[in-house]
Amino acid sequence: MSSLLDNLTEVRERISRAAGRSGRSERDVRLIAVTKTVGIDVITEAISAGLTEFGENRVQEALAKVPELPTNISWHLVGTLQRNKARHVVGVFSMVHSLDSVELARELDRRAAAIGVPIDALVQVNVAREPQKSGVAPEGAADLLRAVCGLENVRVRGLMIMAPYSADPEAARPWFRQGRQLLAQLARMNLPGVEMEQLSMGMSGDFEVAIEEGATMVRIGSALFGSRPAPAGRPQPEGKDEGAGEGANADAAMGDAGGERRAQR
Template structure:
């Protein structure tokens, strides 16, 4: 097995984020790096945290629950699809849920947040490319969720998230990212109740530089830091 150097990989990712931020007229500190640790053990997560990683992203709520007590203090993000019956696993552990795509899920997050006497920051996941295999709502459905959020006391909408198609055509993804940035700006200008457009979460290991150039201020990077995922450990 090839030994992964998290330190070298992280240094490379940091340089690439800094360069992309500069190209977009911003600074490195304007971009939040969420290191995605899906299937990776607590030991690797702790190594990354010791190297300066402040935000960790998990795809599955069960992994947050199972790893939480073995990992050094860090900000946890739930970035994968979240079923309503799994909200209870993460409600008191994560700082941000990236993947909210229904009123039903918002209601359950509200219920669990009230139960734990806390507020939960969320992002609305938008399927900007319209791919049938992608989670998220269409651009046209976003307003309904934003209006509904105005009725909630414990759920706080803090921005948008998207997953671009896996493609070698960076021009296509740049178009999707540009569309997300415009949606983000449009919502900010309309000033919905209980909606504060703080985070635009888009870009992963294969396209985070393009995403930053298009306006992302939060990127979710996994394999470029931790290497290929070991699914044999995730059964």
């Protein structure tokens, strides 16, 4: 517990300083603790330490964890979501950070309507147009919003941005700035049912730069829970698994039973 508490204290202090540099307060930035490969016992410690919002990359892993944990926390899907997994997401996750197509939005809307539980979503924008990552191109975001703004059970709340991986956090600044500018541009469209207020960007390796550029949510994994194991003994780059990107849609096939697990609200 002491290691997690120390890490959390440090992360919160860094969030506070970065928010101050952008003329904001730490209360303006939501900390999403990304728990990919993190065990139930450690997540329980994190809850005891005061964390209330958690992120998972893979639907199947979340479905195994959610029933074992308290219901007074919220879950964010920060990994890529395939349309055929949408039925497992509604009623479990409070927000999907990786909406990237009209088809996915309509499927989420249909599934959410069936159980009477709407879901919040962020449009994932592939600002750097990296071929290995999901997300709509910046110039396609407005058309996507126009197409989904009439859905009654999918509530678009903003954007999710991922910068290309770099060991230098400053390399992410132009991409994060582009995300902030795009959010402001889309907000001026004033589409019904769309609230462009949330900007999810920044992971363990670059979250301070993201906050300086306007992030309202940061997705932090390794800075809280330590580095995750990497294949073949290769070190895991900091922040690699804290959002939708390479390998994030590698969920194994799931039976319908998983969709019956719903987190109480």
